[in-house]
Amino acid sequence: MARIGVFICHCGENIGSTVDCAAVAKAAGELPGVVHSVDYKYMCSDPGQSMIKDAIRTQKLTGVVVGACSPRMHEPTFRRACNEAGLNPFLCEMANLREHCSWVHEKLPDTTAKAIDLVRILVEKVKRNKPLSSIKVPVTKRALVLGGGIAGIQAALDIAGAGHEVVLVERSPSIGGHMAQLSETFPTLDCSQCILTPRMVEVAQHPNITLYTYSELESLEGFIGNFKATIRKRARGVDEKLCTGCGVCTQKCPNKKIPSEFNEHLGTRPAIYVPFPQAVPNKPVIDRDRCTYYSKGKCQVCAKMCPTKAIRYDQEDELITIDIGAVVAATGFTIKGTDFFPEYGYGQYPNVITGLQFERLASASGPTLGVIRRPSDNEIPENVVFIACAGSRDSAKRLSYCSKICCMYTAKHAMLYKHKVHEGRAHVFYMDIRAGGKMYDEFVRRAIEEDQVNYIRGRVSRVFERNGKMIVKGVDTLLNGQSIEIEADLVVLATAMTAQPDAEATAQRMKISYDADHFLSEAHPKLRPVEMNTAGIFVAGACQAPKDIPETVAQASAAASKVVGLFSRSELAREPVVATVNRTAPPLFSTCVGCFLCETACPYQAIERDDIRGRDGQLIRQVAKVNQGVCQGCGTCVALCRSKAIDLQGFTNEQVFAELLAV
Amino acid sequence: MKIGLYPGCSLEGSSREYLESLQAIAPVLGLELAEVPDWNCCGASAAHSLNHKLALALPARVLALAEQAGMDKLLVPCSACLNRLSTTRAELIKNEALRREIAEVIELSLTCRTRVTDVLSVLAKATANGFSEKIRQPFARRVACYYGCYLTRPVEGAACRRTEDPQEMDALMKLAGADPIPWAFKVECCGAGLSLSRTSSVAELAGRVVEDAALRGAEAIVVACPMCHTNLDLRRSNIEQNLGTRFAMPVLYVTQVLGLALGIDERALGLHRHEVPVRWEKKANHQDTQAPSEVK
Numbered sequence: 001m002a003r004i005g006v007f008i009c010h011c012g013e014n015i016g017s018t019v020d021c022a023a024v025a026k027a028a029g030e031l032p033g034v035v036h037s038v039d040y041k042y043m044c045s046d047p048g049q050s051m052i053k054d055a056i057r058t059q060k061l062t063g064v065v066v067g068a069c070s071p072r073m074h075e076p077t078f079r080r081a082c083n084e085a086g087l088n089p090f091l092c093e094m095a096n097l098r099e100h101c102s103w104v105h106e107k108l109p110d111t112t113a114k115a116i117d118l119v120r121i122l123v124e125k126v127k128r129n130k131p132l133s134s135i136k137v138p139v140t141k142r143a144l145v146l147g148g149g150i151a152g153i154q155a156a157l158d159i160a161g162a163g164h165e166v167v168l169v170e171r172s173p174s175i176g177g178h179m180a181q182l183s184e185t186f187p188t189l190d191c192s193q194c195i196l197t198p199r200m201v202e203v204a205q206h207p208n209i210t211l212y213t214y215s216e217l218e219s220l221e222g223f224i225g226n227f228k229a230t231i232r233k234r235a236r237g238v239d240e241k242l243c244t245g246c247g248v249c250t251q252k253c254p255n256k257k258i259p260s261e262f263n264e265h266l267g268t269r270p271a272i273y274v275p276f277p278q279a280v281p282n283k284p285v286i287d288r289d290r291c292t293y294y295s296k297g298k299c300q301v302c303a304k305m306c307p308t309k310a311i312r313y314d315q316e317d318e319l320i321t322i323d324i325g326a327v328v329a330a331t332g333f334t335i336k337g338t339d340f341f342p343e344y345g346y347g348q349y350p351n352v353i354t355g356l357q358f359e360r361l362a363s364a365s366g367p368t369l370g371v372i373r374r375p376s377d378n379e380i381p382e383n384v385v386f387i388a389c390a391g392s393r394d395s396a397k398r399l400s401y402c403s404k405i406c407c408m409y410t411a412k413h414a415m416l417y418k419h420k421v422h423e424g425r426a427h428v429f430y431m432d433i434r435a436g437g438k439m440y441d442e443f444v445r446r447a448i449e450e451d452q453v454n455y456i457r458g459r460v461s462r463v464f465e466r467n468g469k470m471i472v473k474g475v476d477t478l479l480n481g482q483s484i485e486i487e488a489d490l491v492v493l494a495t496a497m498t499a500q501p502d503a504e505a506t507a508q509r510m511k512i513s514y515d516a517d518h519f520l521s522e523a524h525p526k527l528r529p530v531e532m533n534t535a536g537i538f539v540a541g542a543c544q545a546p547k548d549i550p551e552t553v554a555q556a557s558a559a560a561s562k563v564v565g566l567f568s569r570s571e572l573a574r575e576p577v578v579a580t581v582n583r584t585a586p587p588l589f590s591t592c593v594g595c596f597l598c599e600t601a602c603p604y605q606a607i608e609r610d611d612i613r614g615r616d617g618q619l620i621r622q623v624a625k626v627n628q629g630v631c632q633g634c635g636t637c638v639a640l641c642r643s644k645a646i647d648l649q650g651f652t653n654e655q656v657f658a659e660l661l662a663v
Numbered sequence: 664m665k666i667g668l669y670p671g672c673s674l675e676g677s678s679r680e681y682l683e684s685l686q687a688i689a690p691v692l693g694l695e696l697a698e699v700p701d702w703n704c705c706g707a708s709a710a711h712s713l714n715h716k717l718a719l720a721l722p723a724r725v726l727a728l729a730e731q732a733g734m735d736k737l738l739v740p741c742s743a744c745l746n747r748l749s750t751t752r753a754e755l756i757k758n759e760a761l762r763r764e765i766a767e768v769i770e771l772s773l774t775c776r777t778r779v780t781d782v783l784s785v786l787a788k789a790t791a792n793g794f795s796e797k798i799r800q801p802f803a804r805r806v807a808c809y810y811g812c813y814l815t816r817p818v819e820g821a822a823c824r825r826t827e828d829p830q831e832m833d834a835l836m837k838l839a840g841a842d843p844i845p846w847a848f849k850v851e852c853c854g855a856g857l858s859l860s861r862t863s864s865v866a867e868l869a870g871r872v873v874e875d876a877a878l879r880g881a882e883a884i885v886v887a888c889p890m891c892h893t894n895l896d897l898r899r900s901n902i903e904q905n906l907g908t909r910f911a912m913p914v915l916y917v918t919q920v921l922g923l924a925l926g927i928d929e930r931a932l933g934l935h936r937h938e939v940p941v942r943w944e945k946k947a948n949h950q951d952t953q954a955p956s957e958v959k
Binding site: 463 | 845
């Protein structure tokens with residue numbers, strides 16, 4: 001005879017203010033098989049859990065239904081409590097009275113009636129639950145880090161430093177990411193390359209790190225501890241083993257007028273190139289879309305000049321499949337281009353540039369060797385206008401979020417400009433200054449007070465060219481909303497930071513969630529900031545939300561420590577929600593007829609074949625068998641099985657029908 | 664193409680040449696225009712700053728009459744009327760109770776079935792096929808397309824897509840053989856809101872538009888709104904007085920430019936009604952003017 005206990009949680013006001021919890025508990029107490037039914041303010045709290053444990057012991061409960069929040073939130077909590085009281089954890093079920101009821105309905109009698117229905121459904125189910133035990137799966141102690149910017153570099157070094165293997169995949173020809181493009185970094189003005197490049201070299205030399213540049217994740221299969229990653233290593237056109245990185249090919253390439261991605265199109269590069277001199281690895285790549293040989297079949301200058309004969313025009317992409325235990329997504333960000341802003345000229349004015357372009361102008365390794373020159377005529381600008389919040393915090397542009405780093409880098413840009421052009425005038429249009437961080441506000445004050453940058457609180461309505469000058473029309477809201485016009489030589493837009501253009505596709509490939517702006521969604525915004533909802537996948541850096549270097553590095557180290565924590569275990573416990581083919585001991589009987597439709601249907605290749613043999617060893621029949629380590633519990637095979645020989649543990653046909661009949 | 668027409672007050676008064684030119688080119692473009700019977704004021708400017716329900720009821724009556732006349736689509740050439748009619752329609756579609764209330768006030772049935780459309784969209788459709796064959800005399804001049812505020816705002820449901828740098832009128836001008844200049848004043852304010860109360864401000868605001876167009880070598884400004892026309896044309900002497908310069912740059916309606924390209928008589932297009940004479944010194948700017956290569 002079933003002895004079910006029902007525990008209704010108020011979740012503070014969350015459920016209690018909409019649902020009459022006492023009425024639900026009372027109604028549940030009258031359901032057949034229920035011997036104990038109570039309600040309590042916070043069932044997940046220690047006293048709440050004790051109520052459940054005591055009831056299990058004193059009432060000799062055979063099943064528990066907790067009517068509370070989503071099982072995603074507290075199912076592990078309540079199952080653990082049951083286990084501690086000696087009840088198999090899989091005999092505990094949750095009725096979701098919060099997300100499925102109180103949060104989505106108003107306070108009406110019907111809402112309470114629905115809550116009672118939800119509880120009754122689960123009572124009927126739990127009567128048919130069977131004790132199950134977790135499945136143990138091994139952990140592959142090798143991490144995949146996706147993205148070789150500062151986030152990926154930091155995560156890879158930390159995991160590798162803890163003694164685990166790391167596969168670092170970067171899609172551009174070199175690691176380094178956006179940080180390699182920066183001139184100086186706030187708030188200390190130390191040179192970005194000087195602090196980054198040693199880390200890049202460390203990655204290349206670390207015995208535990210395998211680096212794949214110019215490569216992309218093709219697919220990711222499996223689950224926590226047991227992923228299978230396929231990496232597409234794109235053809236560089238260069239034999240990396242033979243190439244010494246001497247650079248002769250890049251010097252001799254006749255096709256030198258290609259806009260350089262690394263220099264944000266302010267400089268040029270040849271068709272065979274390394275993005276920047278400090279690139280890791282220092283091996284060139286042939287840009288097949290622009291190389292004369294691929295378009296016209298002639299040239300081959302690089303092959304003729306290469307002293308080690310390393311050029312391979314016919315090299316093909318390589319697909320590499322690796323077993324992986326955990327993944328760190330550090331796929332980075334991009335920024336809006338000047339062409340995103342009709343009011344600032346739709347990208348038609350060469351002297352309206354982005355903040356990232358300004359970084360290249362200010363960088364000693366940039367196209368102007370660190371001298372600030374405006375793109376139109378290479379003159380040193382005397383009047384520079386910086387526009388903060390270009391696109392960010394503007395719901396009309398569908399970018400309602402704050403890009404977070406612009407206040408700081410705009411102050412830095414204005415400061416760098418004043419340091420380089422002493423007589424120059426720098427103006428900053430801003431909405432508010434968000435300089436929260438260690439030594440951040442002091443940095444902005446320094447720009448305003450010591451470097452005399454002219455900060456104007458107001459927006460810029462339009463930028464256009466007249467007689468060779470950029471006319472910046474804006475408003476000064478601290479001067480009674482007076483409109484002002486500045487004749488500038490150069491305009492720098494702090495354009496919004498956005499997710500990578502293919503962020504959505506990448507997330508879907510990895511089966512992880514993302515938000516409306518295509519930034520990756522962490523499992524919990526406060527308490528699980530580096531984990532994804534998909535177990536075994538972690539996140540670091542600006543692919544999750546706009547953030548600066550210190551924050552990125554901190555998050556990368558946090559993600560790495562999560563991976564290392566996961567790798568500290570030799571095996572993981574998995575929920576036993578897997579399919580099983582019925583077999584009656586001795587292992588002779590099964591209703592499986594061996595049609596193997598399930599084998600065709602299974603998306604995870606979890607169906608195996610098993611022989612049923614007689615005492616004489618003669619084969620009687622071949623039946624299906626589920627590999628419980630591979631099965632994901634999707635239930636497709638259950639639906640297809642025509643002899644009803646397969647069932648899903650924890651969600652058997654019997655249980656599901658009982659739930660439906662209880663509605 | 665059969666289409667309803669709501670002229671509004673301007674097109675019968677200060678901007679009658681807009682209506683005349685529209686009616687002159689309509690048959691050539693295969694447009695059949697039917698005026699809404701017994702139409703009333705759209706309430707622009709005055710009503711919506713005083714009484715919200717009145718501001719809805721006035722355009723709603725026009726919409727109801729158009730509906731009653733069986734019009735699927737209603738062309739509203741005046742930008743202010745367009746704004747009032749389309750925002751009213753949008754609001755009444757969104758708010759069912761309000762629609763019923765307003766219908767009661769105007770004592771007419773109202774489903775908002777009739778769609779409201781602007782002159783640029785209608786002309787774009789009407790010139791989509793075979794327009795180049797109808798051209799008699801390409802309007803081979805540098806023009807500044809001036810959209811003003813209401814063709815791009817409010818952004819939702821606006822006639823033009825790129826709010827800050829619309830292209831629809833530019834495309835029509837290219838079809839007519841003109842060379843539209845890229846400039847930054849397409850949607851700047853002409854000062855219409857202060858047209859009667861603070862003419863000095865109008866002179867300043869409209870002056871900026873005229874000045875920049877002239878600086879960039881435009882030979883004419885093209886508009887699709889009666890208020891824009893009034894402020895750039897009728898108030899030209901105020902502008903010139905304010906800036907201390909003279910600008911021999913006429914302001915034409917988009918319909919007039921198309922009419923000239925189609926070889927329609929200047930008088931029929933109402934060119935004689937303008938304050939700034941529609942005349943150009945012979946071939947003065949011809950070097951700057953690109954050949955109408957894109958007429959296809």
